Amino acid sequence: MTTTYSGPAKLTLVDGACITGMVSLSTNQRGGLNGWSGTFRPDEITTDLRNAGEGLQLELPYDRVGTVDVTGMRKLLATQLLISLTGRSPAPF
Known part of the structure; x- marks a missing residue:
């Protein structure tokens, strides 16, 4: 099992x-396979996404899915948002 993943995803x-x-x-x-986190840069920004919190599903290619919580958001540019995520299930990568 790998310890990193960067690429396309669906939240x-x-x-x-x-x-x-x-x-x-x-x-x-130090967290083992259950301790994982990272960032998500959405293709589009919606009001629902800005209000997102806990218990979301993050799907990676090949139907690998993990449960995540949003721990922060920050504006990158006028049209981009960077969302910090923390995993709540075993790492899907």
């Missing part, structure tokens, strides 16, 4: 809305 919000984007994820050195 599914609690209401079922899907947002595509790019992620950069890694396991925490």
Whole structure:
């Protein structure tokens, strides 16, 4: 099992809305496979995404899925948002 993943992903919000984007994820050195986190840069920004919190699904290629919580958001440019995520399930990468 790898300790990092960077590439395409899909974030599914609690209401079922899907947002595509790019992620950069890694396991925490001391956390084992259950300790992982990273960032998500969505292709589009919606109000629901800005209000996202806990219990979201992050889907990576090949149907690998993990549960994540949003721990922060920061504006990169006028049209880009970087979302910090923390895994709540075993790492899907």
